[in-house]
Amino acid sequence: MRALREHGGLLLAAAVALLLPATLSSGTLATEVLVYSLAVLGCNLLLGYTGLLSFGQGIFFGMGSYAVGILMTRSGLPLPAAVLASMATGALVAAAVGWFAIRQRGTYFVMLTLAFAQLFYFLAYSLPQWTGGDNGLLDIPRPPLSLFGLAELPLDTPWRFYALVAVCFLAVFWLLERVTASVFGRTLLAIRENEARARAVGYDTRLFKLAAFALSGAVTALAGAFHALMTGIAPLSNIEYHASEMILVMTVIGGTGNLFASVLGAAFYVLASDWLSTLWPRWLMLLGLLLVAVSLYMHQGLWGLVQRGWRLAVRGRAGAAAREQA
Amino acid sequence: MSTAANEPILHAQGVVKRYGRFTALAGVDLRVVPGTVHSVIGPNGAGKTTLFHTLTGTVPVSEGRIVFAGHDVTREPDHVRVRRGIARSFQVTSLFANLPVRENLRLAVQGAHPQGAFDMWHAPGRQPAISELVDAILERLALQARAGVAAAALSHGQQRRLEVGMAIAARPKAIFLDEPTSGMGVDDLDAMKSLIRGLAEDHTVVLIEHNMGIVMDISDTVTVMQQGRVLVEGPPAAIRDDERVRAAYLGNMITGGRQ
Amino acid sequence: MNVYLLQVVNGVGIGMLYFLLAVGLSIIFGLLRFVNFAHGAFYLLGAYFCYQAVQWGMNFWLALVVVPPLVGALAWLAERLLLRRVYDQPHEFHILITVGLALVLQEAVILAWGPLGSNVATPESLQGVVMWGSFIYPKYRLFVIAFTAVFAVLLWWLLEGTRLGSAVRAGSESAEMVTLLGINVFRVFGLVFALGAGTAALAGVLAAPIRGVEPFMALEALGVAFVIVVVGGMGSFGGALAGGLLIGIVQSVMSTLWPEGARLMIYVAMAAVLLLRPHGLLGRG
Numbered sequence: 001m002r003a004l005r006e007h008g009g010l011l012l013a014a015a016v017a018l019l020l021p022a023t024l025s026s027g028t029l030a031t032e033v034l035v036y037s038l039a040v041l042g043c044n045l046l047l048g049y050t051g052l053l054s055f056g057q058g059i060f061f062g063m064g065s066y067a068v069g070i071l072m073t074r075s076g077l078p079l080p081a082a083v084l085a086s087m088a089t090g091a092l093v094a095a096a097v098g099w100f101a102i103r104q105r106g107t108y109f110v111m112l113t114l115a116f117a118q119l120f121y122f123l124a125y126s127l128p129q130w131t132g133g134d135n136g137l138l139d140i141p142r143p144p145l146s147l148f149g150l151a152e153l154p155l156d157t158p159w160r161f162y163a164l165v166a167v168c169f170l171a172v173f174w175l176l177e178r179v180t181a182s183v184f185g186r187t188l189l190a191i192r193e194n195e196a197r198a199r200a201v202g203y204d205t206r207l208f209k210l211a212a213f214a215l216s217g218a219v220t221a222l223a224g225a226f227h228a229l230m231t232g233i234a235p236l237s238n239i240e241y242h243a244s245e246m247i248l249v250m251t252v253i254g255g256t257g258n259l260f261a262s263v264l265g266a267a268f269y270v271l272a273s274d275w276l277s278t279l280w281p282r283w284l285m286l287l288g289l290l291l292v293a294v295s296l297y298m299h300q301g302l303w304g305l306v307q308r309g310w311r312l313a314v315r316g317r318a319g320a321a322a323r324e325q326a
Numbered sequence: 327m328s329t330a331a332n333e334p335i336l337h338a339q340g341v342v343k344r345y346g347r348f349t350a351l352a353g354v355d356l357r358v359v360p361g362t363v364h365s366v367i368g369p370n371g372a373g374k375t376t377l378f379h380t381l382t383g384t385v386p387v388s389e390g391r392i393v394f395a396g397h398d399v400t401r402e403p404d405h406v407r408v409r410r411g412i413a414r415s416f417q418v419t420s421l422f423a424n425l426p427v428r429e430n431l432r433l434a435v436q437g438a439h440p441q442g443a444f445d446m447w448h449a450p451g452r453q454p455a456i457s458e459l460v461d462a463i464l465e466r467l468a469l470q471a472r473a474g475v476a477a478a479a480l481s482h483g484q485q486r487r488l489e490v491g492m493a494i495a496a497r498p499k500a501i502f503l504d505e506p507t508s509g510m511g512v513d514d515l516d517a518m519k520s521l522i523r524g525l526a527e528d529h530t531v532v533l534i535e536h537n538m539g540i541v542m543d544i545s546d547t548v549t550v551m552q553q554g555r556v557l558v559e560g561p562p563a564a565i566r567d568d569e570r571v572r573a574a575y576l577g578n579m580i581t582g583g584r585q
Numbered sequence: 586m587n588v589y590l591l592q593v594v595n596g597v598g599i600g601m602l603y604f605l606l607a608v609g610l611s612i613i614f615g616l617l618r619f620v621n622f623a624h625g626a627f628y629l630l631g632a633y634f635c636y637q638a639v640q641w642g643m644n645f646w647l648a649l650v651v652v653p654p655l656v657g658a659l660a661w662l663a664e665r666l667l668l669r670r671v672y673d674q675p676h677e678f679h680i681l682i683t684v685g686l687a688l689v690l691q692e693a694v695i696l697a698w699g700p701l702g703s704n705v706a707t708p709e710s711l712q713g714v715v716m717w718g719s720f721i722y723p724k725y726r727l728f729v730i731a732f733t734a735v736f737a738v739l740l741w742w743l744l745e746g747t748r749l750g751s752a753v754r755a756g757s758e759s760a761e762m763v764t765l766l767g768i769n770v771f772r773v774f775g776l777v778f779a780l781g782a783g784t785a786a787l788a789g790v791l792a793a794p795i796r797g798v799e800p801f802m803a804l805e806a807l808g809v810a811f812v813i814v815v816v817g818g819m820g821s822f823g824g825a826l827a828g829g830l831l832i833g834i835v836q837s838v839m840s841t842l843w844p845e846g847a848r849l850m851i852y853v854a855m856a857a858v859l860l861l862r863p864h865g866l867l868g869r870g
Contacts, residue, residue: 047677053677053680100856100860103860104859104860104863106676107614107618107619107620107676107680108859108863110620110680111620111811111815111855111859112856112859112860114808114811115811115812115815115852115855115856115859116852116856118808118848118852118855119849119852119853119856122845122848122849122852123849125845125848126845126846126849178446178447179446179447181449182445182446182447182448182449182450183436183442183443183444183445183446183448183449183450184443184444184445184446185446186429186433186450187433187436187443189425190422190425190433193422193423193424193425194420194421194422194423196384196420197416197420197421197422197492198433198437199384199403199404199405200382200384200404200405200408200413200414200416200420200492201405201408201413201433201434201437201438201492201495201496202405202408202409202434202437202438202440202496203405203437203440203443204405204406204440205405208443208444211444241804241808242804245684248684249684252681282692282693282695282696284688284691284692285688285689285692285693285696287685287688288684288685288686288687288688288689288692289685289689290685291681291682291684291685291688292667292682292685292686292689294681294685295671295674295678295681295682295685296667296670296671296682299674299678
């Protein structure tokens with residue numbers, strides 16, 4: 001039972017990874033769910049665990065896309081190396097941005113992340129030799145995966161690529177579970193809870209925030225890299241304000257209480273957007289309304305709703321059982 | 327007891343703190359002898375808490391020098407001073423409100439060795455030394471029964487005790503307690519008094535207090551502050567009879583358990 | 586005519602519009618202590634309501650007078666119904682609720698007027714140019730500069746010389762104190778929020794004949810407003826003016842030298858100010 005509690009999130013995540021191929025017909029859509037789950041996990045690490053509201057996640061997402069795009073089209077690096085390199089890029093960029101941003105707190109911090117997001121966007125726009133400018137990087141290949149030179153796994157179809165992403169996603173989820181449950185993770189929570197107290201008992205909170213940024217950057221860049229490989233392009237829009245905004249919105253709607261909530265938030269957004277946008281192009285209005293509702297009534301997001309429903313159901317059954325016994 | 331031959335464990339010279347155009351501390355000198363209980367008293371607005379902030383590193387000084395245990399700590403921020411052996415409690419309760427009491431203390435104990443907190447792989451609880459210390463402090467604070475409860479759910483008196491516990495957890499050389507009894511009822515006061523007395527056996531205690539009963543009973547030295555300066559300093563009996571102190575407090579009735 | 590002089594004058598014109606755009610945001614931050622991410626949406630509504638009014642045959646002048654208070658009223662409603670409920674929440678939710686509001690408003694605009702932009706005709710009396718020696722300049726843009734200057738004076742008088750203004754300034758020092766003095770702080774908040782939105786809408790109306798209307802100008806306006814408020818100083822009227830003019834002129838001049846750099850540079854400025862002097866040029870913080 002204890003193992004279930006400790007790894008409940010991972011089990012749920014695994015369940016989602018298995019359910020998606022069973023319920024969706026599009027491998028690309030399924031991959032998109034997991035890709036954005038990774039991005040939201042990165043954002044949640046900052047918001048839910050460290051208490052940092054970042055409008056700059058698009059920076060790392062976009063950098064991840066660009067890094068993998070540049071490496072796959074211009075260098076001979078195999079896919080795994082390119083992906084790892086983009087994670088490293090994300091971590092470095094996030095550490096740099098974080099180093100500046102955490103010099104301020106509260107609203108000023110938020111606005112700094114916003115300023116950097118815009119900065120990187122215009123930087124990407126004005127360096128077309130690296131980023132393809134308005135057009136983005138095109139024709140990013142997805143060669144077969146070489147397993148230690150013994151076998152080759154083709155990634156040509158959407159579902160085959162999904163399998164790779166799913167394995168990586170679960171590995172990252174598991175790692176993040178460990179990190180958030182670790183001494184480090186608990187220290188982040190303390191910093192979120194009361195930063196002044198954390199400093200007063202001896203923690204250099206800036207270092208911890210920086211580490212959280214680097215970790216977030218790596219995971220978010222991984223998402224960006226997978227996105228670029230999935231679509232074959234690294235567009236400017238991945239680094240645009242809208243990307244940062246949507247990642248944040250998914251994080252809040254899913255809930256900041258635990259890691260699986262991030263998967264919930266991403267899945268909700270990706271699937272709703274896919275389904276609703278054909279029915280009603282202005283579906284973002286509903287998302288806006290949902291965000292307002294979350295801010296007013298549902299601070300724990302969708303996960304909070306699920307928890308509340310679960311508790312009501314359990315109590316209802318317990319009540320019924322008690323009544324039966326009486 | 328203190329003798330003139332003892333090297334002070336804390337020596338603050340000419341500490342000035344300005345906030346914009348407002349001068350909170352106008353040049354404070356303080357010498358704290360190790361192993362003693364040194365109280366800082368004074369009317370509201372005297373700068374006592376600001377002085378604490380500069381001594382513990384919560385805020386930087388505008389001017390002046392602070393030497394602790396032989397090290398010049400003037401430029402060091404609070405989290406570094408913890409490793410020097412300085413720990414504090416806050417006047418306004420500042421705990422990890424939504425975390426359990428035990429976790430509050432674990433964090434405080436770990437904080438004295440913060441490098442260990444970068445462990446991203448292992449969950450806390452693998453170091454018996456830490457758990458043992460947490461248990462010992464829980465016992466000392468008489469909070470064992472409430473160990474698993476969120477700090478916010480404790481009674482005010484229990485929270486104030488936990489505040490002190492957070493300082494003890496760092497195994498400091500000097501503990502700075504800022505109005506530990508503030509807002510406490512009569513029942514909790516005695517427990518806090520004996521807690522502070524017990525602390526004095528292993529630590530140097532620097533205390534801000536409005537409760538004269540405690541100050542006069544347990545202090546070795548009393549420093550009286552007024553308007554950002556030291557007015558007078560000496561043993562409790564001398565302070566009690568000092569005319570200047572009487573004048574400073576005129577109109578300011580200091581009673582125990584205030585606020 | 587000297588091309589740089591032209592750009593500087595353009596910059597002043599843009600700068601005055603930027604001031605209008607930013608002053609509301611700055612005041613809202615100064616009093617309510619939160620950043621209104623829906624600010625760009627109010628600018629957008631101002632522009633689109635103006636467009637619609639003109640489509641219906643309304644006179645531009647009438648639109649100028651009617652539209653900003655209308656948007657202000659909508660904002661007042663939003664404050665009353667939604668924002669008031671999150672004041673005692675952590676600042677994240679202030680931001681998020683206004684982000685949600687912004688999304689709703691932007692999508693509503695696209696719903697009503699479609700995703701493509703439109704032009705708004707310059708009012709007849711202000712078409713054409715003014716000639717003064719070798720100085721040739723569009724009449725409408727001169728009007729914008731003059732009008733916003735007059736409006737700025739009125740606004741300044743409102744903030745410095747009236748009871749409402751004193752309440753606003755006092756409220757930004759201590760909302761608690763103001764309540765104790767018997768002033769209904771919440772009513773003041775609502776009015777301030779409406780005022781802020783109204784000035785943004787006014788900027789939208791004035792900008793419409795110059796830039797046309799287009800749904801994504803909300804995001805652009807929001808970004809620029811943030812930069813000006815940060816550079817000028819959050820909560821400062823003078824800061825919004827100084828910041829607006831500074832950014833407007835620099836951006837205008839840069840656009841002849843290095844167009845892409847112009848946009849990049851204002852965000853570098855924003856980041857630099859936040860890092861080195863977070864209270865901006867004239868802010869109190």
